[in-house]
Amino acid sequence: MSAEAESHRGLFIKVWLWLLGLTLVEVILAYIQFDLVVMLTLLMGLSIVKAGMIMAYFMHLKFDRPVLSWTVGVPLVACILIMIGYFFPDSLRILDFGFAGWQ
Amino acid sequence: MSDSHSAGATVEAGWGGGASPFAVGHKKLGMWLFIVSDALTFSALIITYSYVRAANEWPTPFDFYPAIIFSSLMTLVLLSSSLTMVFAVDAAHRGDRSATAKWTWATALGGVIFIVLHVNEWMHLIHEGVTPLTNPYGTPLFGGTFFTLTGLHMTHVAIGVVYLGIIAIGFKKGKYDAEDVEVSGLYWHFVDLVWMFIFPLVYLMSTKIS
Numbered sequence: 001m002s003a004e005a006e007s008h009r010g011l012f013i014k015v016w017l018w019l020l021g022l023t024l025v026e027v028i029l030a031y032i033q034f035d036l037v038v039m040l041t042l043l044m045g046l047s048i049v050k051a052g053m054i055m056a057y058f059m060h061l062k063f064d065r066p067v068l069s070w071t072v073g074v075p076l077v078a079c080i081l082i083m084i085g086y087f088f089p090d091s092l093r094i095l096d097f098g099f100a101g102w103q
Numbered sequence: 104m105s106d107s108h109s110a111g112a113t114v115e116a117g118w119g120g121g122a123s124p125f126a127v128g129h130k131k132l133g134m135w136l137f138i139v140s141d142a143l144t145f146s147a148l149i150i151t152y153s154y155v156r157a158a159n160e161w162p163t164p165f166d167f168y169p170a171i172i173f174s175s176l177m178t179l180v181l182l183s184s185s186l187t188m189v190f191a192v193d194a195a196h197r198g199d200r201s202a203t204a205k206w207t208w209a210t211a212l213g214g215v216i217f218i219v220l221h222v223n224e225w226m227h228l229i230h231e232g233v234t235p236l237t238n239p240y241g242t243p244l245f246g247g248t249f250f251t252l253t254g255l256h257m258t259h260v261a262i263g264v265v266y267l268g269i270i271a272i273g274f275k276k277g278k279y280d281a282e283d284v285e286v287s288g289l290y291w292h293f294v295d296l297v298w299m300f301i302f303p304l305v306y307l308m309s310t311k312i313s
Contacts, residue, residue: 008193009190009193012186012189012190012193013186016182016183016185016186019182020179020182023175023178023179023182023302026302026303026307027171027175027307029307030167030171030303030306030307030308030310031167031171031310033310033312036308039307039308040308043303043304043307043308044303046303047299047300047303050296050299051296051299051300054185054292054295054296054299055292055296058185058188058189058288058292058295059288059289059292059293059296060285060289064125064126064127065124065125065126065127067124067125068125068127068132068135071125071135072135072138072139075139076139076142076143076146079143079146080143080146080150083146083147083150084150087150087154088153088154088157090154091153091154091155091157091158092157092158094158095157095158
């Protein structure tokens with residue numbers, strides 16, 4: 001375990017630099033300002049990549065048994081997709097209702 | 104043929120009882136299960152935020168300077184504290200107790216700097232008249248969702264700072280083992296990971312369009 005952890009130190013610094021780089025890209029995107037949907041897609045794409053890197057390397061999932069990743073990942077992704085699927089069509093529909101006093 | 108036989112043997116060896124199929128300790132598995140549930144709590148809040156945002160005229164109140172620069176700095180601090188946490192876990196596995204304590208304290212310091220910067224950012228908004236119920240930008244839901252989401256995250260950072268302090272002191276005294284440090288690290292990286300979604304959604308998507 002100790003020898004394995006030792007050899008990962010350089011790798012962790014590399015991952016940290018990647019995360020900083022991707023964050024810089026996000027901030028530059030905010031500075032340039034694209035269309036809302038384009039911004040959302042790019043930012044969420046980058047965030048998912050960053051989250052994946054944090055989970056794989058910093059949280060050690062890449063070096064644990066794959067069964068742990070599946071156990072953690074499948075319910076999480078499934079529940080989030082269900083929430084998105086249920087709520088967003090409704091959220092966009094509200095805009096068309098035009099309730100009195102609804103701002 | 105021999106493949107299916109060895110796969111069956113692996114399943115038997117791992118799941119047949121008396122073994123640890125995940126090959127991690129019970130504390131680490133417990134923390135992972137907590138992280139799944141906590142991630143769903145944050146997902147629900149982030150989706151709530153996005154729901155009301157999509158259904159309302161949403162304000163874009165954050166100037167590139169200072170708000171976006173400050174929140175970028177907060178992101179830098181949190182990411183760097185994750186790196187020092189990895190070094191703490193690395194030192195713990197090597198059995199180097201003082202180095203582990205040093206890196207763990209460095210991580211906690213990162214958390215404190217994050218909170219100071221974030222409270223500073225909050226005060227800036229509060230002075231502009233933003234509260235959980237009202238704000239000068241239009242829909243009051245902006246204040247409510249902003250403070251709920253960032254407030255719960257800041258609470259997690261604060262709990263993490265205390266947790267890391269306890270681990271740093273206890274590990275140096277020999278009260279905790281390397282797995283305890285690793286488990287506290289999982290929590291800390293998770294708090295970092297959540298910020299990777301809050302930062303773009305709450306701050307970058309609401310940058311003031313000049």
